[in-house]
Amino acid sequence: MGRYFHSEVHIQSPWHQVLAAFWQRYPNPYSGHVLTEDVLYREVTPSNHLLSRRLLTKTNRLPGWAERVFPAHLSRAVYVLEDSIVDPDTNTLTTKTWNLNHNTLMTVVERCLFEEDRSRPSWTRLRREAWICSAVYGLARPIQVMIRRVIVPLIRRSRRSRSTTNQEV
Amino acid sequence: MNSVGEACTDLKREYDQCFNRWFAEKFLKGDRSGDPCTETFRRYQRCVQKAIKEKDIPVDGVDFMGPNKDKPEKPGSS
Numbered sequence: 001m002g003r004y005f006h007s008e009v010h011i012q013s014p015w016h017q018v019l020a021a022f023w024q025r026y027p028n029p030y031s032g033h034v035l036t037e038d039v040l041y042r043e044v045t046p047s048n049h050l051l052s053r054r055l056l057t058k059t060n061r062l063p064g065w066a067e068r069v070f071p072a073h074l075s076r077a078v079y080v081l082e083d084s085i086v087d088p089d090t091n092t093l094t095t096k097t098w099n100l101n102h103n104t105l106m107t108v109v110e111r112c113l114f115e116e117d118r119s120r121p122s123w124t125r126l127r128r129e130a131w132i133c134s135a136v137y138g139l140a141r142p143i144q145v146m147i148r149r150v151i152v153p154l155i156r157r158s159r160r161s162r163s164t165t166n167q168e169v
Numbered sequence: 170m171n172s173v174g175e176a177c178t179d180l181k182r183e184y185d186q187c188f189n190r191w192f193a194e195k196f197l198k199g200d201r202s203g204d205p206c207t208e209t210f211r212r213y214q215r216c217v218q219k220a221i222k223e224k225d226i227p228v229d230g231v232d233f234m235g236p237n238k239d240k241p242e243k244p245g246s247s
């Protein structure tokens with residue numbers, strides 16, 4: 001079972017400011033569920049792209065029915081990898097984020113593209129896509145409901161956290 | 170923000186400060202004069218990679234930009 005989401009938002013900050021905020025976005029008022037953040041890899045390629053990998057750990061918040069079904073997952077944090085490519089020549093940042101564990105319950109992959117809005121250079125366009133997959137048979141419907149109730153508000157909250165961080169940087 | 174290795178947080182913050190300065194003042198302005206944060210990063214990585222192994226976090230062998238998508242290159246270990 002899989003679901004696909006996509007959205008486009010316009011951030012009222014120039015691209016270089018959004019980028020600076022991107023590296024400094026944790027902690028922020030909307031990120032209480034993010035426990036740790038670490039850079040594991042960085043490289044500037046011969047074509048002047050900056051490649052990075054960050055590891056985040058997040059609290060594992062499950063609804064009541066999931067806690068009863070998946071007790072082994074309760075005490076373990078969620079490990080999330082975020083890989084990114086900054087291209088300063090085209091003013092784009094591409095990111096891919098996905099969870100490393102709890103995949104038997106759900107895998108969430110998010111891809112984001114931040115690019116300078118060519119028609120309004122003091123704005124940045126953000127295109128997001130998310131793929132949510134669950135291999136758990138018989139739980140497709142409750143998981144879909146959980147997606148709507150938990151994941152979608154998380155995506156909205158992450159949007160607000162970006163907005164807050166952009167204002168602070 | 171804290172590091173996943175409790176003992177690594179100070180090293181992480183030292184590296185983050187160096188990187189953020191380099192990123193905004195050099196990289197984004199087209200200055201390719203080199204990365205001044207190499208040594209700081211190395212010290213930080215020695216600590217955090219040890220913590221990752223101790224906590225058994227499955228980061229090894231994961232393709233860059235995720236499986237089956239975009240770039241297939243694998244980042245080198247630090």
